[in-house]
Amino acid sequence: MLVNSYKKKQVLMGRIDCNKDLLGEINDICNKNNIRVGHISIVGAIKSINLGYYLQDEQRYIYIDDIEKSENYEIVSCTGNVSIKDSKPFAHLHLIASDKNGHCIGGHLMPGTTVFAAEFVIQEFEGENLIRQFDKETGLPLWVKN
Numbered sequence: 310m311l312v313n314s315y316k317k318k319q320v321l322m323g324r325i326d327c328n329k330d331l332l333g334e335i336n337d338i339c340n341k342n343n344i345r346v347g348h349i350s351i352v353g354a355i356k357s358i359n360l361g362y363y364l365q366d367e368q369r370y371i372y373i374d375d376i377e378k379s380e381n382y383e384i385v386s387c388t389g390n391v392s393i394k395d396s397k398p399f400a401h402l403h404l405i406a407s408d409k410n411g412h413c414i415g416g417h418l419m420p421g422t423t424v425f426a427a428e429f430v431i432q433e434f435e436g437e438n439l440i441r442q443f444d445k446e447t448g449l450p451l452w453v454k455n
């Protein structure tokens with residue numbers, strides 16, 4: 310188990326432009342503002358979607374293929390965190406999106422999800438960095454104790 314305690318440092322709130330890559334823009338914002346640890350939430354709409362699913366037995370991500378990737382979706386919820394991976398800020402986000410019938414899909418946000426309109430809140434925390442390193446048991450880059 311790993312438990313750290315943080316204080317809120319600052320909150321960034323803003324909008325991502327149409328046709329930008331959602332994950333790429335969030336990572337850019339974190340890098341440009343040197344946000345090293347924090348919480349992220351996003352609402353809005355996307356023009357296309359690309360989600361991943363981690364195969365635990367095979368220890369690898371696959372793209373979720375059983376969805377219409379070019380359909381327009383509402384971002385019902387997109388939430389996650391920012392920590393350090395490979396010495397730089399890294400956003401880990403999961404997204405739930407609804408289609409025009411209100412049916413939802415969800416998964417691990419991958420590059421290739423294109424913004425229609427997106428509003429974000431990034432809360433930067435003050436305290437120890439959380440650093441991701443390869444974890445043998447899961448095959449994932451998980452937070453380790455410093």
Ligand code: ZN
Pocket residue numbers: 401402403417418
């Ligand atoms: Zn994930």
